[in-house]
Amino acid sequence: MLLSSLIFVPLIGMIVVMLIPKDKFSTIRWTSTIFSMIPMFTSFWITWDYFFNYSGSAAMAYVEGPFKWIPSLNVHYFLGVDGISVPLLFLTGLLSTISIVASFGINKRVKEYFAFFLLLEASMMGVFVSLDFFLFYVFWEIMLVPMYFLIGIWGGPRKEYAAIKFFLYTLFGSIFMLVSILIVYFTSQPHTLNILTLIKQGSALPYTLQMVCFIFFFISFGVKVPIWPLHTWLPDAHVEAPTAVSVILAGVLLKMGTYAMLRISWPMFPKALHSLSFWIAVIGVIAIIYGALVSMAQKDLKKLVAYSSVSHMGYCMVALAAYTSATAITGCMFQMVSHGLITGALFLLVGVLYDRAHTREIAVFGGLSSKLPVYSGIMLLFSMAALGLPGMSGFVSEFMIFIGSFGVLNKVLVSIAVLGVVLGATYMLRMVQKVFLGEFNLERWGGLTDINLREIITVAPLAVLVIAIGVYPKPLADLMSATIQHFITLVVR
Numbered sequence: 001m002l003l004s005s006l007i008f009v010p011l012i013g014m015i016v017v018m019l020i021p022k023d024k025f026s027t028i029r030w031t032s033t034i035f036s037m038i039p040m041f042t043s044f045w046i047t048w049d050y051f052f053n054y055s056g057s058a059a060m061a062y063v064e065g066p067f068k069w070i071p072s073l074n075v076h077y078f079l080g081v082d083g084i085s086v087p088l089l090f091l092t093g094l095l096s097t098i099s100i101v102a103s104f105g106i107n108k109r110v111k112e113y114f115a116f117f118l119l120l121e122a123s124m125m126g127v128f129v130s131l132d133f134f135l136f137y138v139f140w141e142i143m144l145v146p147m148y149f150l151i152g153i154w155g156g157p158r159k160e161y162a163a164i165k166f167f168l169y170t171l172f173g174s175i176f177m178l179v180s181i182l183i184v185y186f187t188s189q190p191h192t193l194n195i196l197t198l199i200k201q202g203s204a205l206p207y208t209l210q211m212v213c214f215i216f217f218f219i220s221f222g223v224k225v226p227i228w229p230l231h232t233w234l235p236d237a238h239v240e241a242p243t244a245v246s247v248i249l250a251g252v253l254l255k256m257g258t259y260a261m262l263r264i265s266w267p268m269f270p271k272a273l274h275s276l277s278f279w280i281a282v283i284g285v286i287a288i289i290y291g292a293l294v295s296m297a298q299k300d301l302k303k304l305v306a307y308s309s310v311s312h313m314g315y316c317m318v319a320l321a322a323y324t325s326a327t328a329i330t331g332c333m334f335q336m337v338s339h340g341l342i343t344g345a346l347f348l349l350v351g352v353l354y355d356r357a358h359t360r361e362i363a364v365f366g367g368l369s370s371k372l373p374v375y376s377g378i379m380l381l382f383s384m385a386a387l388g389l390p391g392m393s394g395f396v397s398e399f400m401i402f403i404g405s406f407g408v409l410n411k412v413l414v415s416i417a418v419l420g421v422v423l424g425a426t427y428m429l430r431m432v433q434k435v436f437l438g439e440f441n442l443e444r445w446g447g448l449t450d451i452n453l454r455e456i457i458t459v460a461p462l463a464v465l466v467i468a469i470g471v472y473p474k475p476l477a478d479l480m481s482a483t484i485q486h487f488i489t490l491v492v493r
Helices: 002-019 025-053 085-102 110-129 133-142 144-154 159-187 195-202 207-224 233-240 243-268 270-296 301-321 326-357 373-386 393-406 411-436 453-471 474-491
Strands: 061-070 075-081
Touching: 002 025, 002 061, 002 075, 002 085, 002 110, 025 061, 025 085, 025 110, 025 474, 061 133, 075 085, 075 110, 075 133, 085 110, 085 243, 085 326, 085 453, 085 474, 110 133, 110 144, 110 243, 133 144, 133 159, 133 195, 144 159, 144 243, 159 207, 159 233, 195 243, 207 243, 207 270, 233 243, 233 301, 243 270, 243 301, 243 326, 243 474, 270 301, 270 411, 270 474, 301 326, 301 393, 301 411, 326 373, 326 393, 326 453, 326 474, 373 393, 373 411, 373 453, 393 411, 393 453
Parallel strands: none
Antiparallel strands: 061 075
């Protein structure tokens, strides 16, 4: 029942939090933290145990079910994990707890905020462990509700607009997913929603039907990534969302799209994937260059980090287009984990500065390193990681993607994608220069205080992991190696 605990412990926590009197702020915060730490440590243990006992096999581990849930529709409660989902469970558990700790400053409708956050954690865990389409779709949709309210109630000045835009875009994508699920359900014999069974049967579908299902799934999952041009909800949601919600949005929710492609549409419809791989690579390259160029033009720190996510997730799309290369797919997984760690930390650090200065405008700062040396040092570390400095996780993931893709994809396309590294360095170094170097405005910012212990605690684990993966990536690569090899045998059928 390990995997079920990842879902139900936060749900129980949500109920407990709702029963606590609304004026007991400290009790609500610490209760939420405890109920978030339990699945976090469970996900850590699963990662550790999977590495030593299951990573040599591509079979699903810790399987629960399939147990009959809705017999008339052949719907089952069916959970399991492999080398693709285990790292994302680890990431979700870690970032959820960090985000709850980072939310201790929330003092408006505190009980509702933390209850919604625990519901969000449960739904994200559910997506990564579900092996039945009905269950997968339920968790995918449940996630919309807490995210909508977390942005719409606790967000910035344009919070309602950003929340509705996020909700409508994701709901629009979900309609396409539902249609595809219905198609594969009614074409399977006997009718089933078992994802593993449908992967085996999907390749036998007629080519036209594969193309329709693949494109519909691609649109649905692409909204989450988000791929260009379905990305326009992301900057608004990020800028208006509270800091901790931005961390989850960038660190986990964007990964749900690429995870679903790896888990479902890529192995299920290999013929369609083969036909469309070039165009998937084109979309990825456009996202890399477009996201980087728009990041260079930003005057708001949070918008800069938000648009950089569009660019960095573009690398994942390029890797996914090179689906026959184990190196590229491994690089994609590294990028998903690395981006979650780095961008999550950057949003936390932007939030730290905003809490003190009440502005995120890059131009009004300057010379902050002389006043906030610890904060500046930590921000510099993650900025270097974001631009792909060797010795950090960002470099490993991008290097693997380029090496794996160059021998498989159009070489001109991959060469253009490499320009994203140069552009990434440009906008990150420009931000560092304008915010932390130069002359310090003592009159305006003389009262700023350095990062405190609670804030350091939230980013320290992320810094350790970014450096650890960058220096010694072998354990993470070994964890997912057998699963990725099995994935490639499925997509080259």
